[in-house]
């Protein structure tokens with residue numbers, strides 16, 4: 001088929017991942033979760049016991065990371081190859097300790113350079129038929145995407161969704177740290193709070209899941 005890159009950015013708790021996966025299924029496109037790549041680097045740094053403030057060491061970890069991730073919207077799998085073989089980190093990268101560490105890794109410009117390069121290569125390897133989600137996809141990784149969407153939601157809606165996603169196990173302070181404080185840190189290197197020129201905003205605050213899918217598919221069909 002002809003190229004169709006759907007770039008979706010948004011803050012944490014915007015519903016980006018579940019929406020992006022469903023859009024990929026509906027359009028029969030591959031799916032790339034770029035946040036999982038930053039999380040895998042953070043996991044590896046913690047595994048190696050690196051000081052996250054040591055920028056050169058963190059960058060070297062990213063450049064050397066042997067990472068394999070599923071690009072099917074139906075299979076969530078992230079593997080890291082280490083000295084003792086492959087480790088399945090699919091569940092581990094979602095732990096709060098990773099969410100707490102990931103911004104320190106993602107604000108390292110060497111790490112970003114490496115992951116952006118890999119993300120572009122993955123999009124190319126899929127014949128440019130892919131839904132790609134993250135924080136800098138519409139502005140950096142796939143500025144040339146056929147469709148670019150910023151998926152937003154009010155802070156209240158995002159806190160509620162992330163809380164439900166984590167099974168109601170987190171305190172209000174923990175949720176605030178994982179959603180609002182993380183976005184504030186991430187905003188220093190990627191701009192995802194306002195849509196760049198040519199990027200469509202879908203505000204999901206008052207939409208349920210199906211309505212959000214319909215809104216995103218509406219933008220796709222209007223654009224291509």
Ligand code: C5P
Nearest residue numbers: 034035036038102103106134135136186
């Ligand atoms: O989307 P998710 O919450 O899994 O992303 C984890 C982290 O990865 C973000 O908090 C951000 O620090 C980083 N990230 C990024 N650029 C992207 C995707 C994620 O900096 N394109």
